[in-house]
Amino acid sequence: MERLDMVMDIRDVPKKSKWFMLSLQHLFAMFGATVLVPFLTGLPPAVALISSGSGTIAYLLVTKGQIPAYLGSSFAFIAPIQTAIADGGVPAAMMGSFMAGLAYGLIALLIGSFGLDWVMKVLPPIVVGPVIIVIGLGLAPTAIDMAMNVDGAYSGSHFSVAILTLFVTIIGSLFFKGFFGLIPILIGIVIGYIYALYLGIVDTAGIDASWQAITQSGSVGEFFTAIFVMPDFVIPFVHYSPTEVFTWNLAAIMVPVAIVTVAEHIGDQMVLSKVVGRNFIKKPGLHRSILGDGVATLIASFLGGPPNTTYGENIGVLAITRVFSVFVIGGAGLLAITFGFIGIISELITSIPTPVMGGVSILLFGIIASSGMRMLVDNQVDLGNNRNLIIASVILVIGIGEALIRFSVSGVEFEISGMALAAIIGVILNLVLPGKESGYGNGKMFESEEV
Template sequence: MANSEMVMDVRDVPQKSKWFMLSLQHLFAMFGSTILVPFLTGLPPAVALISSGSGTLAYLLITRGKIPAYLGSSFAFIAPIGAAISESGVPGAMVGSFFAGLVYGILALLIGAFGLDWLMKILPPIVVGPVIIVIGLGLAPTAVDMAMNVDGSYSEKHFLVAVVTLAITIIGSLFFKGFFGLIPILIGIVSGYGFALTQGIVDTSALSASWSAIVGADSIGAFLTAVFVLPEFVIPFKDYNPIDVFSWSIFWIMVPVSVVTIAEHIGDQMVLSKVVGRNFIKEPGLHRSILGDGVATLIASVLGGPPNTTYGENIGVLAITRVFSVFVIGGAAVLAVTFGFVGIVSDLISSIPTAVMGGVSILLFGIIAASGLRMLVDNQVDLGNNRNLIVASVILVIGIGGALVRFTVLGQSIEIQGMALAAITGVVLNLVLPGKESGFGNGNMFKTEEQIEEENAK
C-alpha cells in the first residue's frame, strides 16, 4: 500500500476542485463489472447504472453515512436472472429479485434481534465456498461461447479478439500499479474494443446516429433531447402486474442465491473494516449494512435492473487512495445515475462485441470460482474429513451438473435447479450431518483481524 495514512475520513467533505475526480475513480472501478452483468443477461445497461447509483445512495442513507461502500450489479445472480427471464421474461426476474431483496430485510431484523452466531451455523465456509465455485464454473460455458462463437458458429476473428482482450486484462491485473491496478477489467474492455474495431466486428451504427444527433443539434432543446434519453425501465404495475407474473419456480430460482451474496456481503464488511480502521460490523451494525444492500436490490427490481451487492473493486480504491469519504462514494453514485440517462453511453456499451465481453468473462468467472476455493483454503477447511468432502462434492455436482427438483404444491408447479438447489442442499447437509464444527475450519470467516491475532497469541 503506497500510503498508510488516512487522507480523508468517512464524514469528511472533499474540496470541490477534487470531488469530481475522486468520485470518477470509483465510477471507473465499478463500471466494467456493473455493465457486464446486464450485458450477459440482456437487461439494459443504462438501467443497471441507474439502479447501481440509486442503490448506493439508499445504502449510504440507511447506514447513516458511516460506511463508504459502493454497490454494483451482482455476478451471483447472472445465471438465475437468465433462468427467470427464460421462464417468465424480465418481469419474472424482477419479481424474483424483489423477493431476494426482502430476504436481506428479514435477515437484518433477525441479526438485530438475535446476533450473528446463528447465521454462522447456516453459512460455514464448507457451504459457501463450494457454492461460490458453482457460480463461477456454472458461468464458464457462457464465457467460452461468447469468446468463440457467433450465432452458434466458431469464428476465428472473434476468438482472436477475445484472446487479445483476455491477455490485456491479465497483464493489467498483474503489472499495473496504483489506481490502474484496480481497473484492469475496464482497461481490458476498452483495449479489446479498440482491437475489435480494427477487425471490423463492431457495429457502431447506433453510436454514430447518436453522435450525429448531438453534433447536429440546432438548439438547446434539440441538444438536450439528443444527449439525455429515458432508459428502458421495467416498472411494476405500469409495465406488468407482479401478481400475475409471480410463480414459486421464480421464487426458488432467485431467492436461494441470497445465501451466497449475504456471505459475500459480510466478507466485504470485514475487509472494509480493516481498510478503514473501523468496526462496521458493530457500528453502524451489520443489520444496517445488510438492510442497505437489500434495499438497493429492491430498488433495482422496481426499475428493471440486476440485483446489487457491495463491490470489492471500490474497496480497493479506498485502500489505495486512503480517501474514505462517503461524500466521494455518493458523488460516484450520482455520476452513475447521470450516465444512465445519457443515450450515447448506452449506445457505446451496446456496441461492445460479445467477443470482448467473453474474453473478460473467462478471467472474471474463473476468479469467482477461485475465490470460493480460496475461502476453503483461508479457513483451513479439512477436505480430508469425509463429512466436509461429502458436503462439498454434493454441492459441486448438483450445481455444475444442472440437477433440478420439480414438484407440485396446491396446483402450482415448482422447479428448483442448479445453483439454488446446490445452495439449499448444502445448507441442509451441513445442518443434519454430524461433526458441524469441522465445516468452519479455523472459523476465521466472520472474525476481525484483531480477533484472529488475539487467538493466535493465546
C-alpha cells in the same frame, strides 16, 4: 482497533477541485463488471448504471453514512436472472429480484435480533465456499461461448479479440500501478474494443445516430434532447402487474441466491473494516449493511436493473487511495445515474462486441470460483475430513451439473435447479451430518469482535 493513515476520513468533504475525479475513479473501478451483468442477462446497461448509483446512495442512507461502500451489479444472480427471463421475461426477473431484496431484509432483521451465531450454523465455510465455486464455474460455458462462437459457430477473429482482451486484463491486473491498477477490466475492454473496431466486428450504427443527432441539433432544447435519453425502465404497475408474473417457482429460483450473497457481503464487510480501520460489523452493524444491500436490490427491481451488492473493486480503490469519504462514494453514485441518462454512452456500451465481454468473463468468472476455494483455504477447512469432502462434492456436482428437482404442493408447481438446489442441499447436509465443528474451519469467517 489500530487506525491506519488516511487521506480523507469517512465524513470528510473533499474539495470541489478533487471531488469529481475522486468519484469518477470509483465509477471506473466498478464500470466493467457492473456493465457485464446486464450484457449477459439482456438487461439495459443504462438502467444497470442508474440502479447501481441509486442503490449506492440508498445504502449510504441506510447505514447512516458510516460505511464507504459502492454497490454494483451482482454476479451471483446472472444465472437465476437468465432463467427467470427465459421463463417469464424481464418482469419475472424483476419480481424475483424484489423477492430477493425482501429476503435480505428478513436476514437483516434476524441478525439484528439474534446476532451472528445462527448464520455461522447455517452458512459455514464448507457450504459457502463450494457454492461460490458453483457460481463461477456454472457461468464458464457462457464465457467460452461468448469468446469464440458466433451464432453457435466457431469464429477465429472473435476468439482473437477475446484472447487479446483477456491478456490485456491479466497484464493490467498484475503490472499496472496507481490509478491504472484499479481499472484493469476497463482497460482490457477498451483495448479489445479498439481491436474489434479494426477487425470490423463492431456495430457502430447506434453511436453514429446518436452523435449525428447531437451535432445536428438546431437549438438548446434539441441538443439536450439528443444527449439525454430516457432508459428502458421496467417499472411495476406501469409496464407489468406483479401479481401476474409472481410464481412460487420464481421465488425458488431467486430467493436462495440471497443466502450466498449475504455470506459474500459479510466477507466484504470484514475486508472493508480492515482497510478503513473500523469495525463496521459492530457499528453501524451487519444488519444495517445487509439491509442496505436489500434496499438497493429492491430499488433495482423497481427500475428494471440487476440486483446490487457491495463491490470488491471499489474496496481496492479505498485501500490504495486511503480516501474513505462517503461523499466521494455518493458522488460516484450520482455520476452513475447521470451517465445512465446520456444516450451516446448507452449506445457505446451496447456496441461492445460479444467476444470482448467473453474475454473479460473468462477471468472474472474464474476469479469468482477461485474466491470460493480461497474461502476454504483461509478458514482452514479440512477436506481430508470425510464429512467436509462429502458436502463439498455434492454441492459442486449438483450445482455445476445443474441438477433439477420438481415437486407440487397443494397444486402449486415448484422447480429448483442449479446453484439454488446446491445451496439448499448443502445447508441441509451441514445441519444433519455429525461433526459440524469441522465445517467451521478456524471459525474466522463471521467473527465480529476483532476485524
